[in-house]
Amino acid sequence: MVEPLLPPKRKNPLKRTRLPVSPPDIRSRQSHLLTAAAAEGRFGMPGCLECGAVHYPARDACPNCLSSRIGLIACSDRGTLAEATAVEVSNNVYFRERSPWRVGLVTLDAGPGVVAHLHADCVVRGRVKLAWTLDRSGNAVAFATPETPSANMEDDRQIREMTLDPKHRRVLITDGRTALGQAVAKALSAAGAAIVFVGIADPWKPFAGQDRLAAIAGVQIMPLDITDTESVRELADEIGGRVDIVVNTAEHIRPGGLLDRNGVNLAREELDSGYLGLLRLAQAFGPAMKFRGADGVNSACAWVNVFSIYAQMPWPAYGAYSAAQAAMLGASMSLRGELRSGGVRVVHIFTGPTEDEWFQPLPPPKVAHGQIANAVVDALRRGIEEAWVGDVAQDFRERLQQNAKALEREVGQ
């Protein structure tokens, strides 16, 4: 059994901060089949799309029938831990700093043997559950946990290297005025975050839910206007070295396509709070987080951006808004690339229309803010990089994968 993780001691500012180093990060193109699965928390094995045989490690031709049609095939994630060892002497700095590091060979019920990272409660010849998860290099790795969940499972020191668990970490939520921001604050507090900084633009202006927000355990209201570079800088100067997770909940939803608007002022506002807002936040908070990617129990670990699904495929009726979301998504993917070497993961949450006044005329189903908040916590706990919240978003994603052109015609119908 894993001992419950204690809150970290107060950091001695005179001590050197351990710099993040990456575990090995080179992979073959074919093995990124598993990175794609890990990014969304799916399980499957590389396998043959002709004969159905699964194999591992990922190959470019099926060892059963030599077909070159290889893809990810859904199969059981259960198996037996055949053998285990603890690497005391490693050739890689990341593992040297974390030795002994426990690994083993899992014989999957589906057949292949998989070298995997092990949870401390996995026993040799015992049953395990295997998952593809992202390691601190951002690549998929196999992680085995006991088939029957054990106590404090998420506190295992090796699993904490894979996940982005908010427990004992300090979070910044960028906009507490919205129902979404407030729901995320509540959920992260409940998930064990040590401090939940909540940004509020123009704090002297009252807003709905203000008292309830202030009453949430660990919440600290901070002045933050992401459309104002100075405001963002000032907050970063004050708390930038203590922010382990950023959840950017900024939203600025206005209807209208390109033709039924007069001028670009509204579009500029949308870009200012979306794309440029992200840029300001990234420049102010990104470097310190990247520096603190290996800073102990409460290391910097995640940057969450909440997007509309229309970032992926525009809805002409909300065309300008969709374009601003797409710009922000593009920037966010670059941010992912830039933060990866610091061990900080960028998480994208895609949601369909919410229960929001600006989506008022839309028919159900709509996504409740609490649902999005839970998806944020779930993504952090599982360490996934992409989540689609609610039925509309799930359906949208499937359509996008199957036929993007069809979805382009269908959006808004």
Added chain:
Amino acid sequence: MAYAKLPRKGYEGVVLAAPVTIAYRRYSTQSAHGWIGRALRGLVEAAGITRQDIDGFSVSSFTLFPDTAIGLTQHFGLSPRWLDHIPMGGASGVLGLRRAARAVQAGDASIVACVAGDTNYVDSFRKSLSSFSRFAQDAVYPYGSGGPNASFALIASNYMRTYGAERADFGKLAVAQRANALKTPHALMKKPLSLDDYLAARMIADPIALFDCVMPCAGAEAFLVMHEETAKSLNLPYVHLLGAIERHNAHADDPIQHRGGWTVDIDELYAQAGIRPDQLSFVQTYDDYPVISLMQLEDLGLCKKGEAKDFVRANSFTFDGTCPHNTSGGQLSVGQAGCAGGYLGMVEAIRQLTDSALGGQVKDARYGIVSGFGMITYDRGLASAAAILGRA
């Protein structure tokens, strides 16, 4: 489709001569080319020939990049009519020999220089681990980056659990090899090793401890393959190749490796050589880890599967004891010079059968078996090979 498998042809007339070792060094600033070049010179001097007489050339190396065997012909001023490149680690010696032997028999080459050499820069071992194979890069190295130590820890642990072998059994082989190595001038390990030392050594990846591991180093090993008549004309001491096998990626369905490809062909090997295991005067196994030597003692037919621990307890393994094994000290005590590690046993066997051991000499050695094993690209060693040599 049904078809008849042709019978194996024998290796009649093929001999090995001119065993050469370029003394190992822990680290070297010289490239693999330099080590291989020195081995070639050693061959030429040992055989009393010129480099132009070498008309077949077989190279094994991991650290030649960006070159392959062909680039070396110009590098060394060779113009062979037969050329081979076998970067197959621990199986290189037997594999190189098998191919060279057929070239000699067919008349494609008269004198084949078989050379294995690798350099070891201060950081080259670490670099080679991460890019050893695609499977290692994708599916092993990201898991603790323990290198082969971690992979063989899983194999050793399973072997112990399955067959009841103990660390002391592994230790007995390591200790005997160290005793052998103390007589070998070029062995890197110069201090005596006791079983207590072995058992008390620090853990590297449980159950693999320090003295289970070879020391990566720079070095080269080489020998010549030719027809018996050629060797006689050159007035060279030589040994006969009596039989040789190889088998790759055998037993792929075993969840963890507990046997190698030898088991598939071993009966044919002894039939080809015309001897029984109990007629062997010595055994040279590929000892990247003692557990793999135990596995070979079984798979080469010296004892039954799972009984190597009893066999180990019943023998002494020193050059002057029972079942002389890795008589120069093996890689565990001499060092592992990359692909030259796959040549070490072969070169030592030639010396033992021509009474020219650099260290301890086995008395009246008549037959010897040399085993090769290597290329753990994912979770198991893929290549198994063995050759039986006989005194001329």
